[in-house]
Amino acid sequence: MEKLEVKNPTLILDEKICRQNLSNMAERAKKHGLKLVPHFKTHQSLLIGEWYKDYGVQEITVSSFKMAYYFKDKGFSNIHIAFPFNPLLISDLNGIQDQSISIQLVNEEVTKALATDLTKETGFFIEIDTGYGRTGVPIGKLEEIDAILREASFSHKLKFKGFYIHAGHSYYADLEGIHKIQKEIQEAFRILKAKYKSQYTELVCRSGDTPTCSIMDDFEYIDEIGPGNFVFYDITQAEIGSCSREDIAIILAAPVVDIKKGNNEILIHAGGVHLSKDVLNLNGHKNFGEVVYLNELGWEHPTAPSYLKSISQEHGTIHASAQLMDSIKIGDIIGILPIHSCMTADCMKEYKTLNGRMVDHLEGRGITG
Known part of the structure; x- marks a missing residue:
């Protein structure tokens, strides 16, 4: 040294270990027929972001508009901002050209503002809360989802892509708890697909936490995964059993x-x-x-x-x-x-x-x- x-x-970054983590997660996604749309909030690096392309990653997830802007010209087909959209940034979103950006919605009010002021076509996910309690529409309140979709329907610019769940409470669970959380995610997506799939035939369900993505082998009702921490892992993940x-x-x-x-x-x-x-x-x-x-x-x-x-x-x-x-x-x-x-x-x-x-x-x- x-x-x-x-x-x-x-x-200090060990590129060999980092790339092995990327390879392992890409193989897990492939094994289970899932699209890997990794979260970049862990590394936040253009160079490391380039490494993902070697493992078939074409779309990415970020946690802020600033981060989306950082990666916007780096050849990714879509950048998803996995954070409740801030309506103060509508004009900034309109100003990004030649980059597909998707956003996350959690309430009717912001959706209405977007439907009124959005000038560029933008995909959106509705975030669902299955027990973490931080953000998202609780799975038991389908009327709130209906309200978001109703407001979005008034705009030709807003395109519904599907549902997103980040089960952040998995980072504090043991193996039994992670199995329980995964079942709750799957049940939520089952309910949502049963209600909305006939109307929105192309909707997808994306799950985004590293513990379930690293440990579980049952991904029924899940189409895409978006873990982030797996690129480096850490002591917390080792204690959970993710690595x-x-x-x-x-x-x-x-x-x-x-x-x-x-x-x-x-x-x-x-x-x-x-x-x-x-x-x-x-x-x-x-x-x-x-x-x-x-x-x-x-x-x-x-x-x-x-x-x-x-x-x-x-x-x-x-x-x-x-x-x-x-x-x-x-x-x-x-x-x-x-x-x-x-x-x-x-x-x-x-x-x-x-x-x-x-x-x-x-x-x-x-x-x-």
């Missing part, structure tokens, strides 16, 4: 600035501004990230675990194993597997590959070479 010349907290720790494609490389041998503690330059403050409670302790050892090929997973037990804005304190304490010295660089890769990438705003290449991020520098 010396060739990377890491001196400050740096987000192994060996599937995690990014680490935060952080300098060691102090060692407290009597307490088995290592102080590193890595805190909330680098990793975010996402935390898991594992084995009775708080875990803000897990240690890996850097080597000339990337990193390796230790036999005796060490973990980041506390963080502040810039500081992180590692509870170290005896193995790590025997080998570490001040000035070394240590690797941290993130609890939540999406948030860590957003905090760091750029990546460095194992061969030293800088990789862009929407919120950071536009460096891809």
